[in-house]
Each structure stands twice: as C-alpha cells, then as structure tokens.
Amino acid sequence: PEPQPLDVQPENIPLDIIYEDEDVVVVNKARGMVVHPAAGNLNGTLVNALLYHCKNLSGINGVIRPGIVHRLDKDTSGIMICAKNDAAHLSLSQQIQAKTAQRTYLAVVRGNIKTDSGVIETLIARDKNDRKKMAVVKEGGRDAVTEYEVLERFGKYTIVRCRLRTGRTHQIRVHMEYLGYPLVGDPKYSPMKTPFSIQGQALHSQTLEFTHPRTGKRLSFEAPLPEDMHKIVTRLRLGQFN
Template structure:
C-alpha cells in the first residue's frame, strides 16, 4: 500500500487477486472499512482502477492500479467532556489508555455522554476519522464492564496499520478472567464460531451458521475449587468473544450479567474480565511496544477472598 495523501491510498493487484471483485479487494486491504462503506465510496466515484472510475463488481486483473480516496469525516457532533484518562503512552500517532470498568468506549443510542470518546475529544487535538463521527480513533473495543489496556489511533494512517495488525494476528492481546468452576485442563484452545444468538438478538453465541471464526486460548493461573483464574489470548476479535467462549465450555466469567448465572456472589459491577496486556508494532516507527496493566481493585478483592478460603 502506498499512501498518496492522508486520505488517499493506492494498491496494485497481484496474480492471486485475478477475478476478485473490486469491493472485496478493498475490504481485504482496508479491514476497518465495512464492505457497505466501501461500496458507498465506490458509488461516489472515489475509487479508480487504472485511472478510471471503478465499479464494485469490477473483476480485477493482475497489475491493476487501484486508488481509493477516503472522504473527510464530518465534524464530530459528540461533545468533548473533561473526563480523567489513565494514559499509559501518547505520541503524535497513537494513545494507549487503561480503561476503567463501567466506561463505555463510544457513544451509541441512549448513551451519548461519559464515554471514552467523549474524554478523547477533550484530550486530543485530532483522532482518526475512519470509524465515523461516533467512534473517532477507535481501533478495537472493550465491553463497558471490561477494564484494561486499549490503543487509540490519532491518524488514519495509524488506524489502518493497527487494524491490519489485529486482522493479521500480529498484535497480541492478553486478558485475565475469574471464571466459574474448576477447569481441569491446564491450558486449551477454543475454536468455535460466534454469531448472533438465534433467539436473543442482544446476545452472541457459538453458532455454525451466519457466524465468524473465533479463536481463544486459555491457560490456568490459579484454582480455587469452585472458581478458576485464567489467562486468555485472542486470535480473533468477535463481540463478547471471551465471555461467549468461556460460557460455551461451561465456565462463564464471574459477574457476567449476560452469559453467567443469574445470582452473583461477589461485589463486582460486571464481568471479572481485564485486558491485562497489549503488544503491537508502532504504526509509524515500527518499534515493538508492549503495555501491561495490573488487575483492578474489584478483581483483586475477589482473589483475596478466594485465597482466604
């Protein structure tokens, strides 16, 4: 990929791309843009193939020269708010933060204030516009009640590169969770596709139709009889992935209001799941970076109680 400007990118089709639709070709190279979004950009005349306006269903030939101009994002209507941020690292391209449990990442219906995006808009002079006005800078998400380390992109260039690393699984994401039950295996791999729950559309589930590949590995850190402390690593990034996968194998995350048992023993507002470590390559300098954050107080309190038993 060659960056012509901050908003225009070019690609050269290779032999393996022969016969591939133009929109699918661009989805593969710009993974943070949905196929629908790319089709709109194509329809607006912002994509060319060999200097001529392209069509979404155009079949590529080797050496085709494709350019796409990303439209400037509309000014964000989400208001900036003076919300404290736990910043682990910041430069001109990225910002890495430790998100507290209870903070929503970006505004959505019924929740337009108090989010990480509201705080970022106040703190940063600029944020990547690739994900639109409601999610500026957001490369990946953490659920509202999942705490831990997140990376945010200040520029589109940084955003695209970080998203590529997540897609290609070169960025590492390690989580720590307290789950129900005694996991007998010391480690394991959960390779089970995730999609919308067939009857409850607000939930995700392991389903084998209309689903996407989902891979989680786990390693037992400590056992407490009725509970287990585990480390989980993500190799894909599906919605609620760890929560769904752990429930699928019979060990839901403690405190999980959506996938866990109804009655909760511990004083925790939400699931006992923490993004403990994030490793990636800086999108501009190429430096390998790693950030680790300790468990929040509520999870430490649960572990202390379990260890006293």
C-alpha cells in the same frame, strides 16, 4: 466518504493514560465506561474523554468512533489503544487483523477448568432468542478462536488467561460459557448471584503488544488489575468465597 463535521462533544472525563505520543494513546479503560457513543449512551464515553484530552483523533471510523481501533465491552476493564491519525489507525488495524498485535485478558470464571490450557474454536453469531447476546452456532456464524491458560485454581473458581486469535463481540464471555465455565459477575451469560462485589463480568484486558506505526519499534504495555478484581483474587487466595 467525505469528512463529516464532528458532532460528538469533548468531555472532561478523567482518563488513566498508560502511554501517549503523537500517533497513539494507550489507556486503561475503567469498568462501566462505554467506548463510543451509541443509542442510550450518547455521552460519558471513552471517545468523549479522548476528544477532550487529545484534540486530534483518526477519522477512519467516522464521527461516532474517532480513534477507536478495537473495542472493549462496557463492563470489561483494561488496556486499549487508540489512534490519533489515519496512518496510525490503518497500521494498528492491519496488525490486529494479521494477529501481530497481541492482547491477553485475565478472567475469573466459575468452576474448576479440567485442562491446564486449550484452544476454543467455534462459530459465533447473534443469539436467535436474544439479539443482545451472542452464541456459539453450528452454521452461519463467524470463526472465533480463543486460547486459554489456567493460572490458579480454587475449586469453585478458576483464574484464567485468554488470548484472542479473533475479535468477535463478547468472544471470551461466550467461549467460557460454552465450555461450562462462565465469567463471574457476567450479567448476560452468567446471571447468577456471586459472593463477590463486582459490577459486570470479571474480565480485564491485561496486556497489549504492537509495533509502533511510525518508528517500527515493538512496544509492550500492561494494565494493573482494577480494585474489584484485585479484591476477588485476594479473597480467592484466602479461601473467602463460600
């Protein structure tokens, strides 16, 4: 389509930038930050902040989502890559589609996962009873595949690493709830009281590996755990969660 005038306003919002060059910017998104403007969140988003910081972003996703190659939920923290031009955007999108760009997530879930590792493979679609939620369905959904690996067990809670083979909306949150181990603090899929102080689900996009669209060099980055999840992990290790 013809280029449209950009009507999303740049905003001077602090960003935690892990890496940046003329083609890409890798950021550590804070929990609570919306990625791009949408109904109810027209400003204060990552896109508003990026437009102020970068000036130039790719236009492939249109005026509302410039530069956004992949998304994180509002209350998921961690590493994201954004494209500064269309060539970088196309390359990164193709890598994500071809699964050559690797992402891992760290999650704290309720319960003691029985197996040390596994693969969850289902269909996911909109929940028929709540359009704001996703659900595992028997037919009519899209393929969704998540690999998981248990890192630490604490009886009532488990720390798990997840790797996405597909990128469906709320995929890790839906898949862990489907297994019977919902994420701590998840307001949609585990609306139970938690002994921990966290606003939203205990899910962090921890690592990202991709091939640079211009140089062809393989790059790898890691975003440290945010303070709220670091405190949860510390309390779990000290046994302070009853």
